[in-house]
Amino acid sequence: MKQPIGVIDSGVGGLTVARELMRQLPRERFIYLGDTKRCPYGPRSEEEVRAYTWQMVNHLLGKDIKMLVIACNTATAYTLEELQEELPVPVIGVIEPGARAAIKVSQNKRIGVIGTEGTIQSKAYPEALKSIDQAIRVNDLACPPFVPMVEEGILAGKRAQGIVSRTLQPLKEMNHIDTLILGCTHYPLIKDLVQEEMGNHIQVISSGEETAREASLILAYHKALDTYDTPPEHEFYTTGDMEKFRMVANSWFEEPIKILKLVELESVKSSAL
Amino acid sequence: MKQPIGVIDSGVGGLTVARELMRQLPRERFIYLGDTKRCPYGPRSEEEVRAYTWQMVNHLLGKDIKMLVIACNTATAYTLEELQEELPVPVIGVIEPGARAAIKVSQNKRIGVIGTEGTIQSKAYPEALKSIDQAIRVNDLACPPFVPMVEEGILAGKRAQGIVSRTLQPLKEMNHIDTLILGCTHYPLIKDLVQEEMGNHIQVISSGEETAREASLILAYHKALDTYDTPPEHEFYTTGDMEKFRMVANSWFEEPIKILKLVELESVKSSAL
CATH class of the missing domain: 3.40.50.1860 (Rossmann fold)
Incomplete structure (x- = not known):
């Protein structure tokens, strides 16, 4: 298929899930988006969390993802069901x-x-x-x-x-x-x-480990596993401080991340398209 | 939904999978069919294993199952792909x-x-x-x-x-x-x-443990989990010695099995219906 898997989180915590996804699915390409600027989601209202999550989702839908992993428990608790209903791709929460x-x-x-x-x-x-x-x-x-x-x-x-x-x-x-x-x-x-x-x-x-394993099953179940011979370059997006994000990511991954971009979400639609 | 989950095996070995399924999915009803008369499948030809497996599958399809678990590695190796293509319900192998x-x-x-x-x-x-x-x-x-x-x-x-x-x-x-x-x-x-x-x-x-967990995910993914309040009576079918089957099953399960029936598969169609 050669389509990437999208991973969203309120910040850098979801990188623990992304790391496991990359380890258990080394033939897949991932796009990670962490809303570090507005992290943490934990104390926010349901309405806010839903709006912010939809902004991340709508940003990633423009990148032709074949699956969405919500690597944030708070966002999963508030939005999993509606995202599973509304999105044209499989959605997995943690x-x-x-x-x-x-x-x-x-x-x-x-x-x-x-x-x-x-x-x-x-x-x-x-x-x-x-x-x-x-x-x-x-x-x-x-x-x-x-x-x-x-x-x-x-x-x-x-x-x-x-x-x-x-x-x-x-x-x-x-x-x-x-x-x-x-x-x-x-x-x-x-x-x-x-x-x-x-x-x-x-x-x-x-x-994280468990979510990666279930993502693997759902991809296999949809016959949507990719078969890259060498691990492709993953892309990382953050809404906040880029250097802080890079530092944390590099301390968790075995190799330094290469593609890191700043993204501005406030102007993205905050509901189903 | 109140539809049962079908589990097939070449004999009694699949009861280890059934036990895990019942433990991890206590609100579901199961129908188990073990082809003890023609066990083991291991040394048999691919053609034989495919024909025998289809006979078991066709027998269970008459019982309105909502999912099929192939609790036999040999049968999974030879038939999983074609069963996933041909059957109207999700099929999981081990x-x-x-x-x-x-x-x-x-x-x-x-x-x-x-x-x-x-x-x-x-x-x-x-x-x-x-x-x-x-x-x-x-x-x-x-x-x-x-x-x-x-x-x-x-x-x-x-x-x-x-x-x-x-x-x-x-x-x-x-x-x-x-x-x-x-x-x-x-x-x-x-x-x-x-x-x-x-x-x-x-x-x-x-x-077995892993298959039960994946069956749980696939049912949830299809919004097909059942919600029995008390564990329903499961049904067991064997093609061979009933008393031997009962003895083995009772030694593995916490409670004695109640519904055990003899089934004759030789006359059942041995290919896709």
Whole structure:
């Protein structure tokens, strides 16, 4: 097909999903768009998140994408259903892959979820889990300090450990869960800290890995897998500081990113075309 | 929708997949058909396997299934593509889910595959793996003694250990793999023996768990998930000895199976209707 796959996120957190997509689908070309200027989406209203997401989507639809991955839990919670209905290409969010992976590994059907205020308030994870298995009990917790912490690059050390420990305290007090979903694409960057705090008996699920795997299946299912012999150049777009974006991206990817462009979204239509 | 999901296998091995399907999709109803009378399919010709598989499929199509799961690697290798083209419902095999899961977990891109003669000769796994990532190196090995061993109920002890050890020897001698796919639905029953023989540094993938997860995604993707409040009665069909089938099934499931019927397939059409 030789069409790219579009990936959108509120900022740089979705790069953890993009990295997994590129690793698990090395014969595909990706276009990533991170709305870093208006990040984080977590504390924003549903209306705002929907408008911003549609602006990103409409920008990418002009680039002939064959699939859209919403690499942001907040945007997935508020817009997945309408995007699946409105877009002419398959749309994948990060919530259901995490939910399905958790159901696969949980033995006691008690699953924890951590995420932004928006994601947790939307109840998207409990709904996704219970729609598959009513017997599942969910303990969810909003962790507002985590995104700013990761964006500032505080990923290890005593200060990070202290923040993680204090924030997760309420979840630890109800610690009958055997599985914990990292319901925010920033959180894989502090997965080790979370694992340490929760204990090794808890299976921690990264939505990025799971989403990449499901994207792979949906492409195969539509017979839409590409077959590039050498990994093609991926394109990255940001709405904010380019050098900051490049620095973060280069610290996460094995090779420096080559194509990075600034994009202005305010003038793009903020609803279905 | 309140339509059942059909699951077919050459015998009882596919019950490991059915068990996972029922665990991960507890609000769905399943119909399982095992061709125990003509098991194993592994050493049979492609023509025979195709004809037998079509007989099972045509039998289940009369039961208004909304999805078909081919819970047999040999049948998947020979018939998946034509069934996906011909059937009016989504068709899932066990090979691609195992391949995608292996790609997700492998770090060094060297993946081992064990299966029946038919599955290994078909090269279905190497093809599935390389179509996604050309850089993957595959070591595959046919293990003819494993299916008869499992069918006889030899799942542990010195004799089983000896058979597993001798059979896997050629794979151990090329042991740069970091991931091993159990490419036969009988093998999860001897997963512990295989793990012990290969070493704990090898990640062993059970196709059943992975297939159940992908079935869950495809149903959600088609908005075809069911919502039974209590797990409905599943139906089981066998072409062979009913008491033997019941005994094996009851030893694998948490509760005894209730509806078990004998079916005669020889008179069913052995090609697309």
